[in-house]
Amino acid sequence: MYEISDGFLTLQVELGEDLPEAIENADGWVSLPTGERWSATFLTYREMGRIMERWAGTGECLAGTYFTCPDLVVTRRPGVHEMFAAVRDLVSSGDHEMSLRRLE
Template structure:
């Protein structure tokens, strides 16, 4: 069941599924993959991060040498939110649905 794997938020306009890690808290998570499902059956992917989470990843890459030693960050379906937590990400999903997810997210078919 998807409720066993994901943190699921259902709204009239969409269902959002967040793949939280073992140490992630719904209220504060800053780096999480999510799926947006619309009533017509289309599905979209999103990688939510705060600016602080992006900085953390890039600093780690500087040390490990990944991605040119952390000189760039790229993610095709990245959605940067100003603060962590699933509520902030749901707010972003609401705006994305209003604007049209095809402009922002990766289509899952």
């Protein structure tokens, strides 16, 4: 588990085996000062392509024809700092309420 915080919000990311600056696929949890918690699934464009190519062979999602995820945040570049920047922007604009999944 990798955690990054700036005193306003905390982003925890499940990394797996990749280094924090190279991660392209991660599950994250956002904690706000209000106590609210939100989930996020982070992918890069490249990782989405790899997943859909794999699904083309397994038959999932009409053989990789589409991809869906309720709390998806797609970043252009890999790394937890890219993920954090995206979440910070979502929270500052209030868009996290539409884009992320609120946890009870």
